[in-house]
Structure formats: C-alpha cells, structure tokens
Amino acid sequence: MSATTASPSDATPMAETPMVEARGVHKVFGQGADALHVLRGVDLVVPPGSVTVVLGPSGSGKSTLLRCLNELEQITAGSVHVDGELLGYRHDAQGVLHRLHPHRIAAQRSRIGMVFQRFHLFGHMTALENVAEAPVQVRGLSKAAARERAAELLDRVGLSDRVDHYPAQLSGGQQQRVAIARALAMEPELMLFDEPTSALDPELVGEVLAVMQDLARSGMTMVVVTHEIGFAREVADHVVFMDDGVVVEQGPPGAVLENPTEPRLQEFLAHVL
C-alpha cells in the first residue's frame, strides 16, 4: 500500500484521496538578506493508513516540513492538502486565494495529532487532565466523558497507574506516551511525530516506539520524523530521505534503506547505521 511514485495529484477520481498531499512546498524564514530557504519545493503524498518515515541529516528541513503539515509553520509557496482539504487557505468562486480565519485553522489542526520531541505536556495538569483537556475545550465533550476516554487512552499506552501524576513526576518515556495519548484523544485522522524519541534516554526509546508501532498496526496514518532506522525498516510503508530542503530519494523501506541510489543517502546511512 505504499506509494512509490508521487503523481496522484492529477490522477483519476477513482484513486483514493491521499491523507496528505503536499505540492511544491517552499518555506522561507526571515526576509531580505537574512532569508533562509529551508524547504525548496517538497512534494509528499501519504496514502490513508500508511506510515511514512522522514529521514535526513539535521538541518535538512524535515521538522519544518512536518510543522507545515499542520500549519504550525505557514508555508511560503505551494500547497498542503490533508484529507482533500487545503490547509490554511480557501479559494473563492473566482479562484482568489483567501487566508482562513484562525478559528478555521484551529479546527483543521484539531484533526491532526502532533507529538513533539520535548513532549510539551501541560505542566500544571496531571496525565489524565492533559489527555482530557482538548476534547473538553475544543470538542465540547463533557468533563466526565473526556476523563473516562482519557483513562482508556492512558491504559492503551500502558500508563493506567500514572493517571494522577504530574508530568514532572514521570520519566521521559512516560511523558512521551502521555503526549501520544493526548494527541489521540482528539481522534485525529493523521498523526505527526517530530523526533519523538530524540530527547529520551536510550533505555526509554523502546517503550515509545512500541506504542507507535501499535498505533501503526491499528491503521493510523502516520508521518514520523526520526533517526530510528530500525523503526523505519520495521514499521514504515514509505521512507522519504530529505537533504537541504528537498526530497532526495523515497520509496519502500527495503529499497531506500538497503539499496540507496543517491550518494547523499548512502553517506547518511553509513553514518547512522
């Protein structure tokens, strides 16, 4: 089910709507002489239910790309569609582009889960409150229902005995698992992971990857920026290698990781493996 070629944009309507379709995405930080061209025309297609792993050296733009997929960064040029809906903008009847109201963008984001490298759990709330917060505040769920659902999700990530702990009382791996539960509480159709294990002690990486693997098995569409080549090999349907703001090589993990054609990817894999 992995997409090896990237041209479903103009494909027949019979084709399944991609969960993510990024076209010619450019991102420039700053202006004038200080401008930094981080993404230089990235195309990315993620079919529903697939796991895409984005690899690349630091500074290659992979985290920026991920942040563009839920409007945490506003793209400079190009377009991002999630589940067929254009992110951040709309075309009117005359085809003129309008920026969306922040409330509309918030609504779009609420369907996309994001897990950060540094967890970013709400420090003043317990694990349960962290998970129950957004369903109450965004979806208008009742507090009781949200807490019940939060308890289920914490159980799913193996933390039913840490429900009433504050983030500061949890290990890094536990915090990251709470963060995953918090994102899942919004019942997203797409989950983005931004180096979810890079801030963890080596012994704690496994527990987070196990939860992510479970999630992938359950059919969640995932885009994962990571340095865990093992995870890419075992779980990914599609591997994307980025360098210097462009996608250098992509394809199924077997092909990309075992028989890389691009010298830059060969060099990268030699360093990482």
Place this chain on the structure above:
Amino acid sequence: MTTHVTGSPHTGAPSSDLPAPLRARPVPRPGRWLSAAVLLVLAAMVVHALVTNPNFRWDTVWLYLRDVNVVRGVGWTLVLTFGSMAIAVVLAVLLAIMRRSDNPVMRSVSWAYIWFFRGTPIYTQLVFWGLVSVLYPRLSLGIPFGPEFFVFDTRDVITAFWAALIGLALNEAAYLAEIVRAGLGSVDPGQAEAARALGMKEPRILRRIVLPQAMRVIVPPTGNETISMLKTTSLVVAVPFTLEITYATSAIGTRTFQPIPLLIVAALWYLLITSVLMVGQYYVERYYGRGFDGGATGPRRGAGRRGPGSAGGSGSSGRRAGRLSRQATIRGAGTTKDDPFAEVTP
C-alpha cells in the same frame, strides 16, 4: 589502607537494611553559640526598651486598638486594598496581553499607559482624582464628539471613596502589568504550541494553558504588591478620603494629644493584616506551584489507590515506580540543584 567506617564490612549482594549512619563528632562551632547569644541579648534589650518605656503609653495603645473608629478604619483600609488590587489585576492582565499583541496600536497604548502611571507619583495621581470633579464638572454618555444622551454631575459619580479606589487601582495596574508580562514570558512557548496543535483557540490557550502556569511567577510579586498596597492606602488622604486607618488613628492622636500611641495602634494593625496576607500568599503559591514542586508532594489524591489494582498496563512499571520515587526523594532532600525534568520554563 582502607578503613571501613560503617558497621557492615561485607560486600556483594546489597542488603535491604539501611546502614547505621556515620557517627562522628561535629565540628566545634563556638562562633555560632557566641553570635546567637549576642543576638539574643540585643533582642531582649530592644523588647525591654519598647515595653518599659512609659512614653509609648501601652495602656492607651491597647485601649484604642479596639476603638470602634479604628476598627472601622481597618475595614476601609481592607476595602481599599482588596478593591483596588482586584481592579488592578484585571486591568494588568489586559495591559499585559495588549503588550504582547500583534497589533501595534494595542502595544503602544499599553506601553503609554504603563509609562504614564509608573512615571508619575501616586500622591499626585490621587490629588488629581480628588480634583476630577473640579476639572470635569460634567460627565456624559453619548457618541464621541457627537450628541450626549446622559449627563451626570461628576461629584455624584466619583465620590471621595471612588476617587481613592480608582486612583490606587489605575496606578497599581501599571506595576502589575509588568509582573504579568514577565509571568507570561516565563512560560515555555512549547506549551502554547502543543495546545495550538491540539486545535485550541488562542484566547483559550491563554486562559487554560499559559496563564495558570504564569501564575507561578506572577503570584509572589503580586503578594508583595498587595502588602505594599495595604500601606499605600494611607496616601488617599490626598483625595481626600479620611476614613482609613492611618487618617483615623492620627485624627484621634491629634485630638487626644497622644500621637505616638495612635501611630503604634495603626502600625500594629498593619502588621496583623500583613501577617494574615502572608499566610494567604503561602497557600496561593502552593496551589499554583502544583506540578512544579519537584514531585516532593507526590502524586495527587488517590493515585496510590489505583496503583496495585491496574498493574497490567506495562510490565516494567514496578521497576520504574522505584526509580521515580527515587528522583523525588533525591530532589526532596534539596541538596542537588540538578533537575532532570527542567523542561518547562527555562
């Protein structure tokens, strides 16, 4: 040459028994004893000099401490303190949010407000609020620069009390706004970003995520400001508002030719209220410090109850539970400054 100082010389498997702590004679500290003795003698001299001096008229102090006009004055002082602080806190949050706004008009207005009210003496401001009915005898509701619908006599609307309250509140808001701004700035931007990624809207992110965590930084200086405000209320004589404790006691002092005992009466009341405020501040700080006190307080109510019953979750939870209480215990001792979870609020 190694010497075993503990009572258990055997090595190998760790024993579950705690070892007997080292027994050693403490370092002699004669200086400590000496300095403590000197301070105690000095303190006794101060107390003696206060209590035995007849000029303080402690009987008069005791008498007027419970005088009805004095107690009423205390009441007015409390109303002014808490009333003005309440208005000031609301204004300050607004000003701080305006300061962080993308809108340059908002930012400039907030900046100018803080510049003006911090930059002029509170006494002068209070005099002006007292004179506002002379400067602007009529107030009206209507369309700006257009027709008026309702017209008031300023003296009826802004009485001495309201002039005092508004004067104190507007001045205090400028100081508090800077405190709130510092508090908002102290919260890791990652917190707002995580909330944004969940689809929360900006006003709600501020109210639910950022402000509660900023309170940890905001509360201690705000407590300080409240205690300061308690004493600043004595300046409302500039309005003039004459019912609060300082004016009430000094009036009695002038009338009875006993200014010193009446000053002491006021001072004792201020001390008492300050003491109560300090206790209150302790509890408010503890509330907003939840989740950030290094885990020394343990998980919140009922956490232990769930533990054993639902052990099926993760296989290694038992081992990790040991590790965690370990971290909490080490940090609870307060001898290491190394915080492994120093993630929030750099």
